[in-house]
Amino acid sequence: MTVPHKVETDTAAAEVATALRHGPLEHRAAEFERRSASGARGVRLREEPFLTQLDLRTSPGSSSAASVADALGLPLPAANRVSGDEHDAVLWLGPDESLIVAPDGRAESLLRTVRTAQQGGSGSVVDVSANRTTLRLSGPMAREVLEKLCSLDLHPRAFGPGDCAQTLLGRVVVVLWQLDHEPGYRIMVRCSFAEYLADLLLDAMAEFLDG
Amino acid sequence: MLLVRCPWCGDRDEAEFRYGGQADVDYPADPHQLDDAAWGEYLFVRANPAGSFDERWVHTAGCRRWFSLVRDTATNEMRPDIPRRREGR
Numbered sequence: 001m002t003v004p005h006k007v008e009t010d011t012a013a014a015e016v017a018t019a020l021r022h023g024p025l026e027h028r029a030a031e032f033e034r035r036s037a038s039g040a041r042g043v044r045l046r047e048e049p050f051l052t053q054l055d056l057r058t059s060p061g062s063s064s065a066a067s068v069a070d071a072l073g074l075p076l077p078a079a080n081r082v083s084g085d086e087h088d089a090v091l092w093l094g095p096d097e098s099l100i101v102a103p104d105g106r107a108e109s110l111l112r113t114v115r116t117a118q119q120g121g122s123g124s125v126v127d128v129s130a131n132r133t134t135l136r137l138s139g140p141m142a143r144e145v146l147e148k149l150c151s152l153d154l155h156p157r158a159f160g161p162g163d164c165a166q167t168l169l170g171r172v173v174v175v176l177w178q179l180d181h182e183p184g185y186r187i188m189v190r191c192s193f194a195e196y197l198a199d200l201l202l203d204a205m206a207e208f209l210d211g
Numbered sequence: 212m213l214l215v216r217c218p219w220c221g222d223r224d225e226a227e228f229r230y231g232g233q234a235d236v237d238y239p240a241d242p243h244q245l246d247d248a249a250w251g252e253y254l255f256v257r258a259n260p261a262g263s264f265d266e267r268w269v270h271t272a273g274c275r276r277w278f279s280l281v282r283d284t285a286t287n288e289m290r291p292d293i294p295r296r297r298e299g300r
Contacts, residue, residue, distance in 0.1 A: 079219055094274040095219055151224040165220065166273045168227055173272045 023049030024133050024191040025198055035202050037209050043139035045201055048186070052107045054100040055128045056090070056114065064121025071117035072100065082164045086179050086186070091164045099175065100125075132175070133194050137201065138184035141208045146185065148204040150176070170200045213287060217270045218278050231267030233257045234279040261285050
């Protein structure tokens with residue numbers, strides 16, 4: 001088998017896999033739409049499935065960390081912070097651990113970029129895109145909804161755009177990431193807990209449904 | 212509910228943590244030299260003070276890092292640990 005042939009086979013297999021895959025909350029998209037509310041006391045929920053997520057381990061302050069940041073074009077974030085925007089971001093997960101988040105389909109190229117930058121140094125990068133799905137909660141009442149489920153102080157003086165936290169919503173561990181002032185949040189949750197979390201959020205949103 | 216201060220993530224609810232027992236229980240330098248009583252002592256016997264106690268915690272629902280703190284077992288008042296030799300542990 002020649003190399004070009006193999007690449008074609010891989011590409012075809014990837015296309016089939018993409019066509020067959022399902023977001024864990026895909027079957028509830030219409031329900032999310034129906035139970036979202038707009039207006040001054042509105043809050044909306046939708047799933048953003050298949051985001052590219054790479055778990056990056058690197059020793060802070062090392063030359064390897066610096067070259068990874070250079071290659072990504074983003075500084076590695078300070079504790080509990082996100083660098084970048086919702087399209088290209090690095091989230092702080094721990095003192096030597098970050099989560100690279102990008103749109104669907106970027107995993108291969110980002111893995112290559114980071115691995116090239118890590119060559120000769122320490123650290124690792126692993127594709128964990130299939131680990132979590134993402135819920136987008138936005139609207140003027142989004143913070144009120146989260147506050148029913150979360151013990152963190154989410155008031156703007158304590159938690160704002162560009163902040164992230166790994167914490168509990170209800171009984172599940174999530175990565176909570178505030179995107180903007182509206183406020184809008186991304187909630188990254190293990191796929192198998194996504195239904196439970198969606199139920200909790202929809203229940204917490206119910207009081208805002210009629211304005 | 213206790214508020215536990217993770218050295219990385221800040222103040223979080225106790226529910227996000229797991230307790231790891233007494234800090235600084237070192238593995239014996241030469242376990243083969245221990246008799247059963249001394250091995251049992253290492254494995255099972257822990258201090259139980261009414262007062263300041265060095266203990267390990269892990270932030271399981273957050274950054275998943277282990278850290279130490281000093282807790283007063285009578286009042287549950289917690290103080291961040293004085294860094295001694297815990298780097299990398």
